[in-house]
Amino acid sequence: MGARGGGGRRDAARREEHLRRWSQAHGGLEPSPGPVRWWLEGVRRVAEPLVRARTSPDALTAAGLVLALAALWPAAQGGRAALLVPVLLAASALADGLDGAVAVLSGRASRRGAVLDAVADRVADAAGLAVLWLLGAPATPVLVAAGAGALHEYARARAQAEGMAGAGAITVSERPTRVAVAALFPLGCGLHPPVAAPWATGGAVAAAVLALAGLAQLLRAVHRQLGPPPAQP
Template sequence: MTREEHLRRWSAAHGGTSASPLVRVWLDGVRRAASPLAAAGVPPSAVTVLGLVLGLAAVAPAAAQAQVGGRWALAVPVLLALAALADGLDGAVAVLGGTASRGGAVLDAVCDRAADAAGLAALWLLGAPALPVLLALGLGQMHEYARARAQAEGMTGPGAVTVSERPTRVAVAAMFALGCGVYPQAAATWAGVGAWAGSAAALVGLVQLLVAVRRRLSAQR
């Protein structure tokens, strides 16, 4: 499949959203990585589940550092990054292999939410207070639910690309977990700041999305 065809199918799968130059570079890299998997007949659902397993696995090194010390948290950003890569690959494998399905989209969404929770759980285990962790988790879930509900009501596309999309959630959890690993003596501080940063971004992103949804649905009446 050519680069242009892949971009066209990606846009169609995302409600006609145009890919920015940065997204185009990412999609081109993902297409190249996914091509051998699609050619080998690897099911996209298998890649989706692999991403979930990698995301959930990030909890283990966080728990290990909390219990025995050391720099176990250095493994957290690696696992979260691999999980994010798998999250991008599954859709590309589905598009390139012509196996995209509604069931696969639902599985992908469920696994993404579970992986988001795992990243926040890692920060909690590393010392973040429960309050910002729960706020970040709840607001992030509301963000995705609001978008899905608006699309069910007829909104096309994502409504708005906010400051708290999944790449931001992954980046925040990974970056501050890295700080916990590099500076284990200040792990609780790094984890706490990360959780509060995640909750603040989630709140701003939710407001951005709700404003955009209201405008889009009002315009479609």
């Protein structure tokens, strides 16, 4: 009992330390209870053996990027091959979560690594939208989603540089949402190849609507935090 209790305390301490370091690495953002914390806890448990194996966070970043780009091939093939797209994008998202967890847990988080991770994420986002286009979605909603998504990330980074605290707002178009859209609609394409184009179009339209809504949410948060102070009476 005592040994198990001690192990539980150590595990709880590691969990809290991971959350604390994750918050520091994300501009003071506190992970909300529920799915975010569950995800972080799951990632931490997978990351700990990688930390002991001295896995490089940059190697995980590169693996996530390669997996996202690899999803373009089955998308270009179409048909049942599209079933590989969600597998590859899910693996890419896991690698993306693991690189940050390994960096935080091993004390190897750095500004250079954060920049590399952000660049890899933007390329992976573009790959996820390109998948929908290759599966038959028209270019217009794909380009709208890409442009609004890029503005979302640029506006947040610029606002943080100007003093905005944390993420400003957790919007409907954060990266997990983008990955989910890019993975789930190609799943429909692979399960129902004769109607792949409508599935892909639905995914592109959903991505565009969510990207525009998320951008609007973020800009409102930026205005609240960085807008002009109220006039003095």
